[in-house]
Amino acid sequence: MPLPFLTADGVSDADDDADAVLAHVDHDRWRRPYRPGPWRVAIAAVLLLLSAFMLLATMIVAFVGAGAGALVCLVAALAVVGSALRMLQMGVWVSRAGLRRVAFFGTRSLAWSEIVELRTVQQPVRWLGLPRTVQGQALTAAGRDGAELPVLLTDHNADFLSRAEAFDRAADMVAAWADEYRPVTA
Numbered sequence: 202m203p204l205p206f207l208t209a210d211g212v213s214d215a216d217d218d219a220d221a222v223l224a225h226v227d228h229d230r231w232r233r234p235y236r237p238g239p240w241r242v243a244i245a246a247v248l249l250l251l252s253a254f255m256l257l258a259t260m261i262v263a264f265v266g267a268g269a270g271a272l273v274c275l276v277a278a279l280a281v282v283g284s285a286l287r288m289l290q291m292g293v294w295v296s297r298a299g300l301r302r303v304a305f306f307g308t309r310s311l312a313w314s315e316i317v318e319l320r321t322v323q324q325p326v327r328w329l330g331l332p333r334t335v336q337g338q339a340l341t342a343a344g345r346d347g348a349e350l351p352v353l354l355t356d357h358n359a360d361f362l363s364r365a366e367a368f369d370r371a372a373d374m375v376a377a378w379a380d381e382y383r384p385v386t387a
Contacts, residue, residue, distance in 0.1 A: 231294040231301055234374035235367065238360035240329065241288060248285035252278045292360060293340075293353050293371075295378040300342070302353055311350070313383040317343045319353075319376050326355040329362060338365075340372045 255278035263271035287305055294301040299312040319342050326337040340354040354361065354371060361368040 228297045231296045233292050233294050234378065235292075235360065235371035237289060237292070238358075238362065238364060238367070240362050241291070241359035244359065245285040245288045248281055248288070252281040252285065255281060288359075293375060295375060297382055299382075300353070300375070300379070302351060309351070311342070311344070313379060315344055316350075316379060316383060317345060319343075319372075319379050321372050326352070326357050328357045329359055338368065338372075340375060 255274060259271050259274035259278055262274055284305075291303050291305060294303060299310055300316065301308060301310040319340060321338055321340050323336065324339050325334040326339050327333070328335050335357055338356045339352045341352055342350040344350050353375065354368065356362075356365055356368040361371070
Protein backbone atom coordinates (compact mmCIF):
# COMPACT_ATOMS: atom_id res chain seq x y z
CA MET A 202 0.00 0.00 0.00
CA PRO A 203 1.64 3.27 -1.06
CA LEU A 204 2.01 5.91 1.64
CA PRO A 205 2.60 9.17 -0.25
CA PHE A 206 2.94 11.20 2.93
CA LEU A 207 6.14 9.29 3.73
CA THR A 208 7.97 10.42 0.58
CA ALA A 209 11.36 12.01 1.11
CA ASP A 210 10.61 15.22 -0.73
CA GLY A 211 7.19 15.67 0.85
CA VAL A 212 5.46 15.86 -2.52
CA SER A 213 2.43 13.64 -2.93
CA ASP A 214 1.10 12.27 -6.17
CA ALA A 215 -2.28 11.55 -4.55
CA ASP A 216 -4.18 13.87 -6.90
CA ASP A 217 -2.63 12.27 -9.99
CA ASP A 218 -3.34 8.78 -8.65
CA ALA A 219 -6.94 9.71 -7.82
CA ASP A 220 -7.58 10.83 -11.41
CA ALA A 221 -6.18 7.55 -12.74
CA VAL A 222 -8.26 5.50 -10.30
CA LEU A 223 -11.47 7.43 -11.02
CA ALA A 224 -11.08 7.26 -14.80
CA HIS A 225 -13.29 4.16 -15.00
CA VAL A 226 -16.04 5.48 -12.74
CA ASP A 227 -19.51 5.90 -14.24
CA HIS A 228 -20.10 9.48 -15.39
CA ASP A 229 -23.83 9.18 -14.67
CA ARG A 230 -23.23 9.19 -10.90
CA TRP A 231 -22.93 12.49 -9.03
CA ARG A 232 -19.39 13.20 -7.87
CA ARG A 233 -17.44 16.10 -6.43
CA PRO A 234 -14.63 17.05 -8.82
CA TYR A 235 -12.37 18.03 -5.90
CA ARG A 236 -11.58 16.84 -2.40
CA PRO A 237 -13.15 18.40 0.68
CA GLY A 238 -10.82 20.97 2.16
CA PRO A 239 -9.09 20.77 5.52
CA TRP A 240 -11.31 23.42 7.10
CA ARG A 241 -14.48 21.52 6.18
CA VAL A 242 -13.06 18.24 7.45
CA ALA A 243 -11.79 19.83 10.67
CA ILE A 244 -15.14 21.44 11.45
CA ALA A 245 -16.94 18.16 10.79
CA ALA A 246 -14.44 16.30 13.00
CA VAL A 247 -15.03 18.74 15.86
CA LEU A 248 -18.79 18.32 15.47
CA LEU A 249 -18.43 14.53 15.55
CA LEU A 250 -16.27 14.80 18.68
CA LEU A 251 -18.94 16.97 20.28
CA SER A 252 -21.59 14.43 19.33
CA ALA A 253 -19.56 11.66 21.00
CA PHE A 254 -19.67 13.60 24.27
CA MET A 255 -23.37 14.23 23.78
CA LEU A 256 -23.98 10.50 23.27
CA LEU A 257 -22.00 9.78 26.43
CA ALA A 258 -24.21 12.27 28.25
CA THR A 259 -27.24 10.51 26.77
CA MET A 260 -26.05 7.22 28.21
CA ILE A 261 -25.43 8.73 31.64
CA VAL A 262 -28.85 10.39 31.70
CA ALA A 263 -30.48 7.13 30.61
CA PHE A 264 -28.74 5.17 33.40
CA VAL A 265 -29.96 7.72 35.94
CA GLY A 266 -33.48 6.93 34.84
CA ALA A 267 -34.59 10.17 33.17
CA GLY A 268 -36.03 8.80 29.94
CA ALA A 269 -37.28 12.14 28.62
CA GLY A 270 -33.91 13.80 29.24
CA ALA A 271 -32.10 10.93 27.53
CA LEU A 272 -34.38 11.26 24.51
CA VAL A 273 -33.68 14.99 24.28
CA CYS A 274 -29.91 14.34 24.51
CA LEU A 275 -30.13 11.63 21.86
CA VAL A 276 -32.06 13.85 19.44
CA ALA A 277 -29.57 16.68 19.95
CA ALA A 278 -26.61 14.35 19.37
CA LEU A 279 -28.17 12.96 16.20
CA ALA A 280 -28.79 16.51 14.97
CA VAL A 281 -25.09 17.32 15.47
CA VAL A 282 -24.07 14.12 13.63
CA GLY A 283 -26.44 15.01 10.79
CA SER A 284 -24.97 18.52 10.63
CA ALA A 285 -21.44 17.14 10.41
CA LEU A 286 -22.41 14.76 7.61
CA ARG A 287 -24.21 17.54 5.72
CA MET A 288 -21.14 19.75 6.02
CA LEU A 289 -19.07 17.03 4.38
CA GLN A 290 -21.59 16.79 1.51
CA MET A 291 -21.64 20.53 0.81
CA GLY A 292 -20.08 21.73 -2.41
CA VAL A 293 -20.43 21.35 -6.16
CA TRP A 294 -21.19 17.95 -7.64
CA VAL A 295 -21.18 17.08 -11.34
CA SER A 296 -22.44 14.27 -13.52
CA ARG A 297 -23.36 13.75 -17.13
CA ALA A 298 -26.84 15.07 -16.26
CA GLY A 299 -25.65 18.43 -14.97
CA LEU A 300 -24.33 20.41 -12.05
CA ARG A 301 -25.55 20.22 -8.46
CA ARG A 302 -24.81 22.81 -5.77
CA VAL A 303 -25.30 21.34 -2.31
CA ALA A 304 -25.73 23.90 0.47
CA PHE A 305 -26.42 23.24 4.15
CA PHE A 306 -30.18 23.73 3.91
CA GLY A 307 -30.84 23.00 0.25
CA THR A 308 -29.69 21.51 -3.00
CA ARG A 309 -30.09 22.93 -6.47
CA SER A 310 -29.52 20.87 -9.60
CA LEU A 311 -29.16 22.29 -13.08
CA ALA A 312 -28.95 20.45 -16.37
CA TRP A 313 -25.96 21.37 -18.50
CA SER A 314 -28.38 22.74 -21.09
CA GLU A 315 -29.56 25.37 -18.57
CA ILE A 316 -26.05 26.75 -18.08
CA VAL A 317 -24.83 29.20 -20.70
CA GLU A 318 -21.33 29.79 -19.31
CA LEU A 319 -19.08 29.28 -16.32
CA ARG A 320 -16.57 31.95 -15.41
CA THR A 321 -14.13 32.80 -12.65
CA VAL A 322 -14.50 36.39 -11.48
CA GLN A 323 -12.91 38.66 -8.89
CA GLN A 324 -15.57 39.82 -6.46
CA PRO A 325 -16.30 40.12 -2.74
CA VAL A 326 -16.78 36.59 -1.38
CA ARG A 327 -17.82 35.28 2.01
CA TRP A 328 -14.99 34.10 4.25
CA LEU A 329 -15.72 30.51 5.39
CA GLY A 330 -19.41 31.11 4.70
CA LEU A 331 -19.62 33.78 7.42
CA PRO A 332 -21.14 37.24 6.86
CA ARG A 333 -17.66 38.81 6.59
CA THR A 334 -16.65 39.38 2.97
CA VAL A 335 -13.18 39.66 1.47
CA GLN A 336 -11.93 40.19 -2.06
CA GLY A 337 -11.47 36.85 -3.79
CA GLN A 338 -12.24 34.64 -6.74
CA ALA A 339 -15.56 32.97 -7.38
CA LEU A 340 -16.75 30.44 -9.92
CA THR A 341 -20.11 31.64 -11.18
CA ALA A 342 -22.58 30.27 -13.70
CA ALA A 343 -24.86 32.19 -16.02
CA GLY A 344 -28.17 30.56 -16.83
CA ARG A 345 -30.52 30.90 -19.76
CA ASP A 346 -32.31 34.24 -20.17
CA GLY A 347 -29.39 36.00 -18.42
CA ALA A 348 -30.28 34.57 -15.03
CA GLU A 349 -27.34 34.81 -12.63
CA LEU A 350 -27.07 31.67 -10.54
CA PRO A 351 -25.65 31.49 -7.01
CA VAL A 352 -21.87 31.39 -6.64
CA LEU A 353 -20.66 27.81 -7.05
CA LEU A 354 -17.17 27.94 -5.52
CA THR A 355 -15.01 30.59 -3.87
CA ASP A 356 -11.36 30.61 -2.96
CA HIS A 357 -12.29 31.56 0.62
CA ASN A 358 -14.76 28.79 1.44
CA ALA A 359 -14.02 25.81 3.70
CA ASP A 360 -12.66 23.77 0.79
CA PHE A 361 -10.17 26.24 -0.67
CA LEU A 362 -9.10 28.72 2.04
CA SER A 363 -5.34 29.27 1.61
CA ARG A 364 -5.31 26.76 -1.28
CA ALA A 365 -5.47 28.88 -4.46
CA GLU A 366 -4.10 26.13 -6.70
CA ALA A 367 -6.76 23.70 -5.50
CA PHE A 368 -9.44 26.29 -6.30
CA ASP A 369 -8.02 26.74 -9.81
CA ARG A 370 -7.95 22.97 -10.38
CA ALA A 371 -11.54 22.58 -9.13
CA ALA A 372 -12.80 25.45 -11.30
CA ASP A 373 -11.02 23.93 -14.29
CA MET A 374 -12.54 20.50 -13.58
CA VAL A 375 -16.08 21.92 -13.37
CA ALA A 376 -15.46 23.87 -16.59
CA ALA A 377 -14.16 20.70 -18.27
CA TRP A 378 -17.33 18.82 -17.29
CA ALA A 379 -19.40 21.71 -18.66
CA ASP A 380 -17.45 21.76 -21.93
CA GLU A 381 -17.87 18.02 -22.35
CA TYR A 382 -21.57 17.70 -21.56
CA ARG A 383 -23.09 21.11 -22.32
CA PRO A 384 -24.93 21.03 -25.67
CA VAL A 385 -23.33 23.05 -28.42
CA THR A 386 -25.51 25.92 -29.63
CA ALA A 387 -25.04 27.52 -33.00
